Amino acid sequence: MLDNKQIGFVGGGAIAEALIAGLLKASRVLPAQIIVSDINSARLKYLESTFGVMTSHDSQEVATKADLLFLTVKPQVMNEVLDVVAPVVSKATVVVSVAAGITIGTLQGKMPGVPIVRVMPNTPVAVSEGMSAIALGKYAGKKIEDMVTYIFSSVGKVVTVDEGAMDAVTGLSGSGPAYAFLLIDALSDAGVRVGFSRRTSVLLAAQTLLGAAKMVLETGEHPAKLRDMVTSPGGTAITGIHMLEQRGVRAAMIDAVVAATKRSGEMGKK
Numbered sequence: 001m002l003d004n005k006q007i008g009f010v011g012g013g014a015i016a017e018a019l020i021a022g023l024l025k026a027s028r029v030l031p032a033q034i035i036v037s038d039i040n041s042a043r044l045k046y047l048e049s050t051f052g053v054m055t056s057h058d059s060q061e062v063a064t065k066a067d068l069l070f071l072t073v074k075p076q077v078m079n080e081v082l083d084v085v086a087p088v089v090s091k092a093t094v095v096v097s098v099a100a101g102i103t104i105g106t107l108q109g110k111m112p113g114v115p116i117v118r119v120m121p122n123t124p125v126a127v128s129e130g131m132s133a134i135a136l137g138k139y140a141g142k143k144i145e146d147m148v149t150y151i152f153s154s155v156g157k158v159v160t161v162d163e164g165a166m167d168a169v170t171g172l173s174g175s176g177p178a179y180a181f182l183l184i185d186a187l188s189d190a191g192v193r194v195g196f197s198r199r200t201s202v203l204l205a206a207q208t209l210l211g212a213a214k215m216v217l218e219t220g221e222h223p224a225k226l227r228d229m230v231t232s233p234g235g236t237a238i239t240g241i242h243m244l245e246q247r248g249v250r251a252a253m254i255d256a257v258v259a260a261t262k263r264s265g266e267m268g269k270k
Helices: 014-025 041-051 059-065 075-088 104-110 123-127 142-155 163-174 176-193 198-219 223-230 236-246 249-268
Strands: 007-010 034-037 054-056 068-071 094-097 116-120 130-136 156-160
Touching (some): 007 014, 007 059, 014 034, 014 041, 014 123, 014 142, 034 041, 034 059, 041 054, 054 059, 059 075, 068 075, 075 104, 094 142, 116 142, 116 163, 130 142, 130 163, 163 176, 163 249, 223 236
Parallel strands (some): 007 034, 007 068, 034 054, 094 116, 130 156
16 A cells, blocks of 8 residues: 555654554555654654664655655644645645644645645554544545555554544543553552552553453453453442542543543644
């Protein structure tokens, strides 16, 4: 699917590195197919020496050469980047933005007629267990959707949504790793409280959440059904769940996602 495609990255940060690593590890492209630009010379040297990809300080060069152009920069510098690269982007180039809050409309306004895809990945793409949601611009059809899905599936799971759902994606899966880290931290504190070392507590907590998540994904069962499999009558699990429900943990998680979704919408309007 990516044979003979030149893939460009404007911005060589963590998301770009994760995608490059995932694509190469999955043998979906060759290093020679990738070119990266960044203002940080040390970063470019690192990417070149680690992955064997081409690098450049000239983002226009990358935009000109790329069949598939990733805008992997922070939202606050996107306008500056677009002013530089938009004039040289061909209508045959597919542009993929991972900048939170930057709408397809904003990108399309700078690059009329160009196929644009907006993606919201989360940080576990760094360990190939990310969750990415993609939204398609008016010039991005099924073939482009399949290609972008193919790329992001090299670093985790992918779902296609309407752009209007992107704030909710940010509130749930985009911010979700922070909620999971908080839960792991709390569980590890609990482990220390009942007598384990911190190292053992973190291992017990993290592996338990990893295993539980894997069961949900691989069995396809509703989480409530899997929970019922653990909660025997009068046992320890139902006792713990009762306490969590008393303390409003479920409601707090729902409120957290709703609040983060609202905040994402506010940030996108700035």
